Amino acid sequence: MxxxxxxxxxxxxxxxxxxxxxxxxxxxxxxxxxxxxxxxxxxxxxxxxxxxxxxxxxxxxxxxxxxxxxxxxxxxxxxxxxxxxxxxxxxxxxxxxxxxxxxxxxxxxxxxxxxxxxxxxxxxxxxxxxxxxxxxxxxxxGLPGEENELSDNLVEMIQNSVVTKYQQMLQTIRDAWVFQSNGEPAWQRMDFSMTKMKQLAHSAEEIAENGLTPRLTASRIIVTGSLAEAMSNGVEDVRKTMDIHERLASDSEAQEHGGLMTNLDLTLRQEKYETDELRDRLSKE
Ligand SMILES: [Fe+2]
Ligand SMILES: [Fe+2]
Missing domain, CATH: 1.20.1260.10 (Ferritin, core subunit, four-helix bundle)
Structure with missing residues (x-):
């Protein structure tokens, strides 16, 4: 063939x-x-x-x-x-x-x-x-799904996290596949994509626990042949979700949900780790 x-x-x-x-x-x-x-x-x-x-x-x-x-x-x-x-x-x-x-x-x-x-x-x-x-x-x-207890505003904020993280996760795993012959930095893309899957799961579960369908709609993937470009796009991408998560963490309704807060805190620390790793790697290129 x-x-x-x-x-x-x-x-x-x-x-x-x-x-x-x-x-x-x-x-x-x-x-x-x-x-x-x-x-x-x-x-x-x-x-x-x-x-x-x-x-x-x-x-x-x-x-x-x-x-x-x-x-x-x-x-x-x-x-x-x-x-x-x-x-x-x-x-x-x-x-x-x-x-x-x-x-x-x-x-x-x-x-x-x-x-x-x-x-x-x-x-x-x-x-x-x-x-x-x-x-x-x-x-x-019957059908699966509980009743929604969240306000429209909070749902929208969490859905925004879902859709953005989903796009990032897909981008990162795409990079890992495409740049596999580059060895370790490509492995790191894979590693980050797995963290993103977990982070995505946290917010998607929060939405689904309230009987709503998580917004897992794929958006545009950046097709680049340069690993350095992919990594620097990665830094930009993480900045976007860090903004979303910082806003969520300071939302008074969100703060009433202890589990959500713990996961947000964890996610933000992981996102900072990822950004630091990428910046470090890029500066050594
Ligand atoms: Fe299958
Ligand atoms: Fe199957």
Whole structure:
């Protein structure tokens, strides 16, 4: 298979994996991570993260630009039963899809990755089927999500943190894939993207705990071939969320939420660490 065609194919797959992460994660937070349904969904989301990551590494290694826009995740949102049935259908469809793709590829690593994505999708369908079968009649008819107790203003501030951090996290992981041949500084991009995932989870959970859908909408990714430029953009990016988080930390309504304050405090310290590390690295270039 011609390289350009291969990158195109893998970029369609990465969009599907990305869609699955967003769907299972959002659903997990709406259920609550500490519920058995929520924990199971989060576990699937993590496995989809591996899937996305393997594809991203391959695309980066091939010299391609990973497409960081999630594809749509078709599902029937009527109730839990229809939602889980949609998940089963989605995963089942991926099995022959990845198997067919694997046949088109010569490279043994890429073929193995595609085949693994096929058989792991099969397990995902099985696990969702198990959840569906175990739902009580009330659960099956119902939908996840609690009532919102936050003001519109606070929701908007937290959503702003969600959408901005999500964009940063995607940018940083894109950089890690694209600059993988640079070694350690690219590993650090990966490291930062993982911290950002955690920070994003804090604010996304806060939104979903209030029955609202976290604003996980991808925005523009900066396509640069320069690692130094990517790092200095990274400093700018972190400044943006530090501003958002400082404003949130001084908001009187937000201050009534102890858990939110602790996470904000932690996030701000991590953001300062990241900025210091990047500045230091850039000054030594
Ligand atoms: Fe997957
Ligand atoms: Fe899956």
């Amino acid at each position: 011609e390289k350009e065609k291969l990158i195109e194919m893998l970029n369609r797959d990465i969009g599907d994996e990305h869609a699955a992460i967003v769907r299972y994660m959002t659903h997990s937070y709406l259920e609550g991570e500490d519920t058995s349904i929520g924990a199971s969904l989060l576990s699937r989301a993590r496995e989809e993260m591996w899937h996305m990551h393997w594809l991203g590494m391959i695309i980066g290694k091939l010299g391609g630009e990973p497409d960081m826009t999630p594809a749509p995740y078709p599902h029937d949102p009527t109730n839990r039963a229809t939602i889980f049935q949609s998940y089963i259908d989605y995963e089942k469809k991926l099995v022959p899809h990845y198997q067919k793709e694997a046949e088109l590829v010569d490279d043994s690593h890429i073929r193995r990755v595609l085949l693994r994505e096929a058989w792991e999708s099969e397990y995902h369908a099985l696990k969702f089927k198990k959840i569906l079968n175990k739902l009580s009649p009330e659960e099956a008819k």
